[in-house]
Amino acid sequence: MRCVPECAIEVHGLRKSYGEFEAVRGIDFEVRRGEVFGLLGPNGAGKTTTVEILEGYRARSEGTVSVLGFDPGGRSRALRARVGIVLQSTGLYRHIRVREAVAHFGAMYPHPRDVDEVVELTGLAGKEDALARTLSGGQLRRLDLALALVGDPELIFLDEPTTGFDPAARRNAWDTIRSLKQLGKTVLLTTHYLDEAQALADRVAIIKDGRILIEGAPQELGADGGPARYRVAYRNGDGSVNERQTDDPTTLLHELTGAALARGERLEGLSVTRPTLEDVYLELTSKEPAGG
Amino acid sequence: MADTAAMAWRQYRLERKLFWRNPSAAFFNFLLPLLFLAFFGAILHGNQHDLNVIVPGIAGMSVMSTTFTALAFNMTFLREQGVLKRIRGTPMPGISYLAGIAGNAITNTALQIAIITVAGRLFFGTGWPRDWGELLLFVAAGVVCFASLGVAFSHAIPNFDSAPAYVNAVFLPVIFISGVFYDAARAPGFIKGIAQALPLKHLIDGLSGAMVKGTSIATNVSALGVIAAWAVLGVALAVRGFSWEQRRS
Ligand SMILES: Nc1ncnc2c1ncn2[C@@H]1O[C@H](COP(=O)(O)OP(=O)(O)OP(=O)(O)O)[C@@H](O)[C@H]1O
Ligand SMILES: [Mg+2]
Numbered sequence: 001m002r003c004v005p006e007c008a009i010e011v012h013g014l015r016k017s018y019g020e021f022e023a024v025r026g027i028d029f030e031v032r033r034g035e036v037f038g039l040l041g042p043n044g045a046g047k048t049t050t051v052e053i054l055e056g057y058r059a060r061s062e063g064t065v066s067v068l069g070f071d072p073g074g075r076s077r078a079l080r081a082r083v084g085i086v087l088q089s090t091g092l093y094r095h096i097r098v099r100e101a102v103a104h105f106g107a108m109y110p111h112p113r114d115v116d117e118v119v120e121l122t123g124l125a126g127k128e129d130a131l132a133r134t135l136s137g138g139q140l141r142r143l144d145l146a147l148a149l150v151g152d153p154e155l156i157f158l159d160e161p162t163t164g165f166d167p168a169a170r171r172n173a174w175d176t177i178r179s180l181k182q183l184g185k186t187v188l189l190t191t192h193y194l195d196e197a198q199a200l201a202d203r204v205a206i207i208k209d210g211r212i213l214i215e216g217a218p219q220e221l222g223a224d225g226g227p228a229r230y231r232v233a234y235r236n237g238d239g240s241v242n243e244r245q246t247d248d249p250t251t252l253l254h255e256l257t258g259a260a261l262a263r264g265e266r267l268e269g270l271s272v273t274r275p276t277l278e279d280v281y282l283e284l285t286s287k288e289p290a291g292g
Numbered sequence: 293m294a295d296t297a298a299m300a301w302r303q304y305r306l307e308r309k310l311f312w313r314n315p316s317a318a319f320f321n322f323l324l325p326l327l328f329l330a331f332f333g334a335i336l337h338g339n340q341h342d343l344n345v346i347v348p349g350i351a352g353m354s355v356m357s358t359t360f361t362a363l364a365f366n367m368t369f370l371r372e373q374g375v376l377k378r379i380r381g382t383p384m385p386g387i388s389y390l391a392g393i394a395g396n397a398i399t400n401t402a403l404q405i406a407i408i409t410v411a412g413r414l415f416f417g418t419g420w421p422r423d424w425g426e427l428l429l430f431v432a433a434g435v436v437c438f439a440s441l442g443v444a445f446s447h448a449i450p451n452f453d454s455a456p457a458y459v460n461a462v463f464l465p466v467i468f469i470s471g472v473f474y475d476a477a478r479a480p481g482f483i484k485g486i487a488q489a490l491p492l493k494h495l496i497d498g499l500s501g502a503m504v505k506g507t508s509i510a511t512n513v514s515a516l517g518v519i520a521a522w523a524v525l526g527v528a529l530a531v532r533g534f535s536w537e538q539r540r541s
Contacts, residue, residue, distance in 0.1 A: 056381075057381070057537070077383050077385065078383075080382060080383040081383040085378075087374065087377065087378065090373075090377060091372075091373030091378075092373070092378070093310055093375060095310045096306075096310060104302070104306055105382060108382045108383055109382070109383060110383075131313075151383075
């Protein structure tokens with residue numbers, strides 16, 4: 001895939017070893033400008049490693065990466081001014097106030113957003129004067145998001161940004177991320193919530209043991225020929241549920257309904273379900289690694 | 293450049309605000325040495341020889357506690373909490389950030405030295421410093437030396453929980469052997485030998501020369517040399533071992 005005019009992120013043949021252990025084993029992907037790209041995968045898959053290489057925190061062992069046209073390993077200040085980062089886990093000064101923190105971080109960037117607007121956007125209105133140490137876990141996480149957005153970055157890295165959010169807060173964060181997309185920003189998101197990926201990401205990559213297993217738009221991954229199968233369910237005469245999986249629902253339905261009609265029965269509670277992102281994910285990631 | 297300086301200033305202002313908001317930091321960094329001064333001052337009241345020892349001694353201890361101790365604690369905390377890592381992801385130059393942090397520590401040093409100086413004049417009969425320039429020189433040398441050693445030492449501290457143990461294991465013996473509370477000349481030989489190799493005794497000698505004895509810089513030039521040597525070592529270790537992230541143990 002080539003991006004026009006230029007990819008926000010390009011990753012080719014990326015590898016990363018920690019001593020003997022190879023956490024990332026040759027991955028390639030591209031993120032287009034203006035796209036929300038999701039990195040999914042089980043614990044220890046290598047998501048944070050990959051993201052932190054792109055953020056310039058960790059050195060890669062092999063491969064090439066380009067972020068907004070820069071090599072993040074060079075740690076250019078010009079690049080950092082255009083990138084916002086929510087790390088998987090970070091703390092903050094205990095005695096800083098919310099608004100003070102947002103304003104302080106905003107002042108590090110050449111063209112910051114309005115502080116109150118960012119506070120509002122991240123759902124921290126009413127908490128402006130609270131000390132960081134008095135915030136709840138979810139509120140602190142929102143502050144992380146606020147600090148990543150206040151510099152008005154073009155590209156935002158979000159490593160599990162909604163972990164610890166209550167359901168309403170998660171929806172709010174989704175709206176915030178959608179609003180970023182509307183502003184033409186590029187977002188690289190990792191998450192363990194597949195509904196979140198489905199709701200937000202234009203494309204996702206599922207990674208496991210340092211390799212990308214599949215990549216594509218969330219709805220395409222469940223499409224015909226994909227790794228997961230359609231589910232056809234109906235109730236038997238005794239009321240028990242019968243579920244069958246198939247790559248070819250047309251034929252299966254024809255057989256089932258044909259047989260039922262021939263017996264003069266109905267298929268009660270008949271449903272056909274397209275594989276969801278979750279089905280694809282579980283199908284792919286539950287397998288034991290080959291040779292390991 | 294202007295930008296780098298402006299960001300350092302901004303960081304410094306924030307650090308000052310946060311410092312006063314944190315009562316335990318304010319107490320240990322600030323009030324404790326002054327309490328020592330008041331306490332020993334009261335005990336030694338009327339004994340000018342010992343007061344002449346304790347005033348520069350406490351001044352030297354203050355330099356060490358506001359820089360070495362405070363920075364070893366702060367850097368360990370900021371690194372463990374991931375604050376350093378977060379800052380590293382912003383366009384603020386690392387040097388601006390570190391300047392803000394160091395500036396905060398140095399301000400505490402300056403405030404304490406000022407208070408001790410005034411207290412020496414008003415309460416402890418040591419009068420005004422004999423040589424202000426010499427005082428400034430030794431405080432500055434002590435700050436560079438102990439601040440860099442504090443940052444360097446933070447690399448050896450595995451986590452914030454163990455920071456008090458690590459820091460006190462250095463701080464307490466050093467202040468006891470370096471003649472903060474008594475005339476170091478009266479200490480047994482092997483203790484004198486150890487103290488002689490460490491920077492605090494030399495800092496106190498210099499401060500004593502500047503504040504009480506009125507000996508010139510030339511008399512204490514070897515003391516300055518020892519402090520400078522430790523400063524070189526401290527800066528080298530602070531820079532070489534510096535990490536923005538906590539290492540995995
Ligand atoms: N600094 C490190 N030193 C040694 N091993 C590491 C280091 N960082 C990560 N690893 C290992 O690399 C692998 C990938 O870790 P990574 O943090 O990238 O996973 P992840 O996909 O982000 O997982 P999670 O979903 O749990 O956040 C893990 O097995 C982890 O133990
Ligand atoms: Mg992770």
